[in-house]
Amino acid sequence: MEALLNTGSTIDEGRLAKGGNKYSEDYKLECAVCWMCAEDYASLGCPDKVAVTSRDGRYTIAVYSKVTESVRSGHVFIPRSIWANVVVEPDTFSTGSPRYKGSPVMVEPTNEEVLSAEEIVLKLYMGGE
Amino acid sequence: MVFKNIICPVCGGSCDDIQVELKDGKIDVQNACKMGNAKFQEVVSHHRILKPTIRENGKVKDVSWDEALEMAADILVNSKRPLFFLGSETSCEAQEVGLHMAEYLGGLADSNATICHGPTVMGIQESGMVGATAGQAKNRADMIVYWGVNALESMPRHMSKYGVFPRGYWTKRGRFDRTMVTVDPRVTPTAVASDLHLQLNPNSDYELLSALFTILNGREPHPSVEEITGIPISVMKQTVEMMKESNYVSIYVGLGVSSSYGKHRNIEIALNFVKEMNNYTKCNIGALRGHCNVAGFNQIASYLYGYPFGLDFGKGYPRYNPGEYTTVDVLREKDVDAAFVMSADLVNHIPADSAKYLAEIPMICLDIAPCPSTTAADVVLPGVIDAMECDGTFYRLDNVPVYFEPFTDSPFPETKSNEDTLKQLFAKIKAKKEA
Numbered sequence: 001m002e003a004l005l006n007t008g009s010t011i012d013e014g015r016l017a018k019g020g021n022k023y024s025e026d027y028k029l030e031c032a033v034c035w036m037c038a039e040d041y042a043s044l045g046c047p048d049k050v051a052v053t054s055r056d057g058r059y060t061i062a063v064y065s066k067v068t069e070s071v072r073s074g075h076v077f078i079p080r081s082i083w084a085n086v087v088v089e090p091d092t093f094s095t096g097s098p099r100y101k102g103s104p105v106m107v108e109p110t111n112e113e114v115l116s117a118e119e120i121v122l123k124l125y126m127g128g129e
Numbered sequence: 130m131v132f133k134n135i136i137c138p139v140c141g142g143s144c145d146d147i148q149v150e151l152k153d154g155k156i157d158v159q160n161a162c163k164m165g166n167a168k169f170q171e172v173v174s175h176h177r178i179l180k181p182t183i184r185e186n187g188k189v190k191d192v193s194w195d196e197a198l199e200m201a202a203d204i205l206v207n208s209k210r211p212l213f214f215l216g217s218e219t220s221c222e223a224q225e226v227g228l229h230m231a232e233y234l235g236g237l238a239d240s241n242a243t244i245c246h247g248p249t250v251m252g253i254q255e256s257g258m259v260g261a262t263a264g265q266a267k268n269r270a271d272m273i274v275y276w277g278v279n280a281l282e283s284m285p286r287h288m289s290k291y292g293v294f295p296r297g298y299w300t301k302r303g304r305f306d307r308t309m310v311t312v313d314p315r316v317t318p319t320a321v322a323s324d325l326h327l328q329l330n331p332n333s334d335y336e337l338l339s340a341l342f343t344i345l346n347g348r349e350p351h352p353s354v355e356e357i358t359g360i361p362i363s364v365m366k367q368t369v370e371m372m373k374e375s376n377y378v379s380i381y382v383g384l385g386v387s388s389s390y391g392k393h394r395n396i397e398i399a400l401n402f403v404k405e406m407n408n409y410t411k412c413n414i415g416a417l418r419g420h421c422n423v424a425g426f427n428q429i430a431s432y433l434y435g436y437p438f439g440l441d442f443g444k445g446y447p448r449y450n451p452g453e454y455t456t457v458d459v460l461r462e463k464d465v466d467a468a469f470v471m472s473a474d475l476v477n478h479i480p481a482d483s484a485k486y487l488a489e490i491p492m493i494c495l496d497i498a499p500c501p502s503t504t505a506a507d508v509v510l511p512g513v514i515d516a517m518e519c520d521g522t523f524y525r526l527d528n529v530p531v532y533f534e535p536f537t538d539s540p541f542p543e544t545k546s547n548e549d550t551l552k553q554l555f556a557k558i559k560a561k562k563e564a
Contacts, residue, residue: 008283009419011163014282015166070315070317071316075315085479090483092452092455092457095392096458097243097245097387098244102331118501124485125485
């Protein structure tokens with residue numbers, strides 16, 4: 001499914017980040033989550049987890065799925081965090097700021113493991129060091 | 130002992146009414162929001178970074194302060210083009226030392242604005258801003274518009290302290306004297322608390338603002354704007370009428386405007402709309418700045434070097450060109466060869482291409498708790514918590530400077546503050562360069 005990715009704060013994302021708990025299970029359960037409407041969730045086959053892929057197909061991240069009435073069909077939301085930023089478009093349109101809002105992504109069901117923030121750094125950014 | 134009127138160092142709200150009691154290794158915090166309380170608990174947390182570390186042959190080991198500063202200085206002195214990311218959860222005084230270091234080494238200096246309200250600042254440079262302090266909005270505004278911002282979750286006390294609920298001089302009944310409008314593609318808690326929610330389609334802020342501008346000028350917008358924005362023209366007209374009939378409209382914009390497609394042009398047209406609205410009623414606009422002292426970096430960088438963020442000292446004098454000298458871009462284009470990241474978790478908050486390169490190059494990180502940036506860093510320097518363990522200056526969301534005083538001391542005998550740590554590092558850099 002093609003979708004526009006919106007990212008942003010949630011109060012518990014803020015509480016856990018400001019409290020220095022980015023490597024906690026709670027942070028993963030709060031932030032590694034893709035919010036979508038019931039219609040899109042059903043069209044994907046009601047998966048527990050989804051793989052979100054960047055428009056250029058270079059980066060994919062597995063996150064939990066969550067049904068919400070707060071977004072419309074074709075739009076998904078991931079709390080601002082390392083999971084969301086793996087697939088956020090890096091182009092800044094000559095402003096310095098990437099597209100944290102409205103990045104085009106692909107969303108598909110997956111059985112891949114949801115990585116922790118530390119695992120993303122070690123495996124994806126540091127090449128398995 | 131109970132300490133009163135402590136400044137909170139979490140978001141741009143800079144709440145100045147925090148009450149703190151430190152007792153038996155525990156901290157009791159009153160008046161702070163969930164985020165603020167979590168940050169105050171860092172003073173006594175078990176995961177606080179208390180020792181400097183370095184990465185050697187892939188292994189992380191504890192070292193003395195002097196060894197860590199030596200290695201940090203070596204990395205920066207040997208770099209051809211270092212990036213100084215001077216984060217916002219620290220004082221202007223520390224940021225100032227970082228800016229001078231970047232100038233001395235011919236590197237780049239940037240801060241959280243670059244991945245936050247940088248496009249807002251660019252929009253202001255394009256068209257100027259009808260601004261006001263948060264106190265003005267509190268005392269006068271009878272209509273509040275949150276555009277592209279979920280204030281309840283990104284600056285939780287904004288609505289109760291400045292925006293919607295407080296009783297002001299001309300708004301004595303608080304919430305009952307104010308109309309609240311939210312413009313957001315999501316039904317956020319802020320939208321739920323509003324009198325009117327315009328649930329526009331993502332990336333259509335510019336079109337919606339253009340249509341409002343057209344209506345304000347007495348013209349009919351093109352019918353296609355309904356499909357593009359998802360908002361009926363009748364609702365747009367109602368919104369403009371509500372604004373014109375108000376005594377004072379205060380608009381707060383968030384990343385929903387500055388980070389969506391259109392970027393600084395969205396802000397530019399919003400600012401022009403506000404100027405035009407002042408022909409009908411009093412109207413101001415401001416950015417809801419999510420990071421603590423992010424406004425402070427813009428202020429002191431502009432004061433010292435003429436530009437608000439994304440400064441390049443490569444030619445020996447400051448240059449500014451967002452998209453070329455800004456953090457995400459220089460990392461994506463592999464245009465720097467070392468980085469100093471202070472009081473910001475940069476690896477967590479930038480896109481994968483940029484984060485991956487940042488993890489590849491030598492990086493020094495100054496922070497208080499383990500996070501993706503400290504994991505990827507080659508040198509980690511423990512941070513001192515501003516407004517809790519040392520004094521200094523923040524700039525609030527409305528660019529009002531706020532002097533803060535601590536209620537406890539730095540836990541490190543080697544340093545009094547992040548400013549002190551940076552001064553020690555700068556002294557080592559100068560000694561190495563001049564030798």
